[in-house]
Amino acid sequence: MFDSPLSASAYDVLGVAPDADDEALRRAYRLRLRQTHPDTGGDAAVFIQVQRAWELVGTPDARAAYDRGHGFGERAAPEWSGWRAPAARTDTRPRAxxxxxxxxxxxxxxxxxxxxxxxxxxxxxxxxxxxxxxxxxxxxxxxxxxxxxxxxxxxxxxxxxxxxxxxxxxxxxxxxxxxxxxxxxxxxxxxxxxxxxxxxxxxxxxxxxxxxxxxxxxxxxxxxxxxxxxxxxxxxxxxxxxxxxxxxxxxxxxxxxxxxxxxxxxxxxxxxxxxxxxxxxxxxxxxxxxxxxxxxxxxxxxxxxxxx
Structure with a gap:
């Protein structure tokens, strides 16, 4: 969901800044769940996005990995390569x-x-x-x-x-x-x-x-x-x-x-x-x-x- 250059970041979906502390992040998640839940008139597609965003940044380990890969703050790491050209293929099976x-x-x-x-x-x-x-x-x-x-x-x-x-x-x-x-x-x-x-x-x-x-x-x-x-x-x-x-x-x-x-x-x-x-x-x-x-x-x- 968030690997596309066009996609909103997990923080954008949750409505918080990338440097928000863990408690602010948790409050934002609960608020967005209430706002987007289909049973209360919310958009089902956005509701799923909110859940996925929490999966990506809802725990310290997941958040650190996400930030390394998406260039947020001090957690960013230069080895990210997700948008570079694909590496050479080593599989030797016959191809199209x-x-x-x-x-x-x-x-x-x-x-x-x-x-x-x-x-x-x-x-x-x-x-x-x-x-x-x-x-x-x-x-x-x-x-x-x-x-x-x-x-x-x-x-x-x-x-x-x-x-x-x-x-x-x-x-x-x-x-x-x-x-x-x-x-x-x-x-x-x-x-x-x-x-x-x-x-x-x-x-x-x-x-x-x-x-x-x-x-x-x-x-x-x-x-x-x-x-x-x-x-x-x-x-x-x-x-x-x-x-x-x-x-x-x-x-x-x-x-x-x-x-x-x-x-x-x-x-x-x-x-x-x-x-x-x-x-x-x-x-x-x-x-x-x-x-x-x-x-x-x-x-x-x-x-x-x-x-x-």
């Missing part, structure tokens, strides 16, 4: 074919803009320092959060095995489109060809009339994904089986939500833990592919795909 750099475009944008925001001539020893990230403008934290979301998806789809091919950070800009437009991932396998959007809005998200709604949601993410997929399909001469939006498990009402068709494309909104399951079995209404067709589609995409 993978092309492109997941999260790379947004990582580069974040690094450029965080240095610009810090000021000319300022040398940032660590652009991923938790205290620095927490103080950065929301649009910078959003870039980092989305990069992390794309990297998480990449790790999941890589473990699908040799029968799958994945393209990351695919350029979807057209003559009349946003020059920065892209599709986060294209996944091809026996269950079909899918366009995948990896997102982290920093809080709960719901679906209404085929689109995502939530405090952190801007624009029309599903409609935009489907439109970009249609452009790529025309360019490559292929047909997508469906679209998948991947969100943190804590931010979805159910881990697999097949919402029907958007502009003729079957769409599913899924929590990260269910992504592999959905890609292996497919989406209801999506067309599976035989071996020869998978080979043909892969060849067409290899010739057509450009990276952001």
């Amino acid at each position: 074919r993978s092309y492109g750099h997941p999260g790379g475009w947004r990582r580069e944008r974040y690094l450029d803009l965080i240095r610009e925001w810090a000021g000319r001539g300022v040398t940032l020893e660590d652009p991923y320092d938790p205290a620095l990230v927490r103080s950065a403008p929301q649009h910078l934290r959003r870039l980092l959060a989305d990069a992390l979301a794309e990297e998480e998806t990449a790790r999941i789809v890589a473990d699908l095995g040799m029968g799958y091919t994945v393209w990351h950070d695919v350029d979807a800009s057209g003559r009349d489109a946003d020059p920065d437009a892209k599709v986060d991932h294209i996944v091809l396998g026996p269950s079909g060809l899918y366009g995948v959007l990896s997102e982290d809005f920093g809080g709960p998200v719901r679906v209404r009339r085929g689109e995502l709604l939530g405090d952190g949601v801007t624009g029309a993410p599903i409609a935009t994904l489907v439109a970009r997929m249609r452009g790529l399909a025309r360019a490559a001469g292929v047909r997508f089986s469906g679209a998948i939006v991947v969100l943190p498990d804590d931010d979805v009402m159910q881990v697999i939500d097949e919402i029907g068709k958007v502009r003729g494309t079957p769409v599913a909104v899924v929590g990260r833990s269910a992504l592999a399951t959905v890609l292996r079995r497919g989406i209801t209404g999506a067309r599976a592919m035989g071996g020869n067709e998978v080979f043909d589609v892969r060849t067409r995409l290899q010739h057509a795909v450009r990276f952001a």
Whole structure:
């Protein structure tokens, strides 16, 4: 819940300062429980956040560990690495074919803009320092959060095995489109060809009339994904089986939500833990592919795909 650069800290959720003493923290927790309890008219999602916040900082040992990892006060430790690029993988099992750099475009944008925001001539020893990230403008934290979301998806789809091919950070800009437009991932396998959007809005998200709604949601993410997929399909001469939006498990009402068709494309909104399951079995209404067709589609995409 609080590992995202966009998420409120445990202290924000409880309504106390990070240096509050243990008794003040306990009082704040009890107050927030009363204020948010669903039986008294509170918001169930916020009530769960309050409970989770207490789990993270409610005991001295838990609080010390939390503060070390999130850059609060004297407890902060320089070895925190949760927002850095993932370490090299040592597992040697066969993996999906993978092309492109997941999260790379947004990582580069974040690094450029965080240095610009810090000021000319300022040398940032660590652009991923938790205290620095927490103080950065929301649009910078959003870039980092989305990069992390794309990297998480990449790790999941890589473990699908040799029968799958994945393209990351695919350029979807057209003559009349946003020059920065892209599709986060294209996944091809026996269950079909899918366009995948990896997102982290920093809080709960719901679906209404085929689109995502939530405090952190801007624009029309599903409609935009489907439109970009249609452009790529025309360019490559292929047909997508469906679209998948991947969100943190804590931010979805159910881990697999097949919402029907958007502009003729079957769409599913899924929590990260269910992504592999959905890609292996497919989406209801999506067309599976035989071996020869998978080979043909892969060849067409290899010739057509450009990276952001």
